[in-house]
Amino acid sequence: MSLNKDFFLTLIGQGGVGKSSLCGVFLKDRFSTSYNPTEEEFYRQTIKIQNKIVNLFISDVKASGDSLSETILKSQGLMFVYDISNKESYDEVCKLYRKIIDSKSCEFITKILIGNKCDLVDNREVSFEIGMRTAAEWGCKFIEVSAKNNDKVILAFTECAFAFIKSAEENTETRSSFCERACCIL
Numbered sequence: 001m002s003l004n005k006d007f008f009l010t011l012i013g014q015g016g017v018g019k020s021s022l023c024g025v026f027l028k029d030r031f032s033t034s035y036n037p038t039e040e041e042f043y044r045q046t047i048k049i050q051n052k053i054v055n056l057f058i059s060d061v062k063a064s065g066d067s068l069s070e071t072i073l074k075s076q077g078l079m080f081v082y083d084i085s086n087k088e089s090y091d092e093v094c095k096l097y098r099k100i101i102d103s104k105s106c107e108f109i110t111k112i113l114i115g116n117k118c119d120l121v122d123n124r125e126v127s128f129e130i131g132m133r134t135a136a137e138w139g140c141k142f143i144e145v146s147a148k149n150n151d152k153v154i155l156a157f158t159e160c161a162f163a164f165i166k167s168a169e170e171n172t173e174t175r176s177s178f179c180e181r182a183c184c185i186l
């Protein structure tokens with residue numbers, strides 16, 4: 001089945017975990033050691049995965065305060081990012097996850113949990129196992145990446161887009177088989 005899909009993906013996580021760095025590495029193969037907090041940035045990138053074209057719309061937003069932005073609430077995919085060398089950032093991403101599932105149906109949302117800064121092994125505060133266990137509870141994939149070393153960054157975005165394609169296809173198939181079964185000639 002050929003598919004040309006728009007996929008709206010938002011990166012969320014505590015300030016400083018590396019969301020903009022991940023976007024920079026994925027989209028421009030560029031990493032900067034300086035830190036400039038982001039208000040809101042939007043990007044568009046067309047990618048091809050297994051002969052399927054996906055128009056990827058990426059939002060890099062500040063997720064703070066009590067209210068969740070429209071951008072987050074309207075996303076089809078959420079990339080939950082924490083920093084493996086900062087336990088507080090892991091706690092924060094879990095808090096954000098709970099806040100989001102309380103306010104929107106997460107069942108049909110493509111999710112991925114990302115532990116960034118895996119180059120900082122000596123300062124690790126969140127084990128790989130905790131990341132794995134959390135992702136299993138959330139029913140999503142988990143990848144540890146390093147924007148600094150360009151380690152598995154492309155994989156993180158493509159895995160997420162691939163999961164989206166898969167669920168879009170499954171939903172279409174479910175819908176069409178339901179329509180076939182539901183069809184009744186009077």
Ligand SMILES: Nc1nc2c(ncn2[C@@H]2O[C@H](COP(=O)(O)OP(=O)(O)OP(=O)(O)O)[C@@H](O)[C@H]2O)c(=O)[nH]1
Nearest residue numbers: 015016017018019020021033037038117146147148
């Ligand atoms: N060692 C290391 N540092 C990283 C990595 N990714 C990002 N950083 C650094 O972490 C700092 C924050 O990165 P940003 O990408 O700006 O973080 P952010 O999540 O976009 O932060 P906000 O825009 O405030 O939400 C910067 O100094 C980056 O250079 C990484 O994989 N390893």
Ligand SMILES: [Mg+2]
Nearest residue numbers: 019020037038
């Ligand atoms: Mg940023």
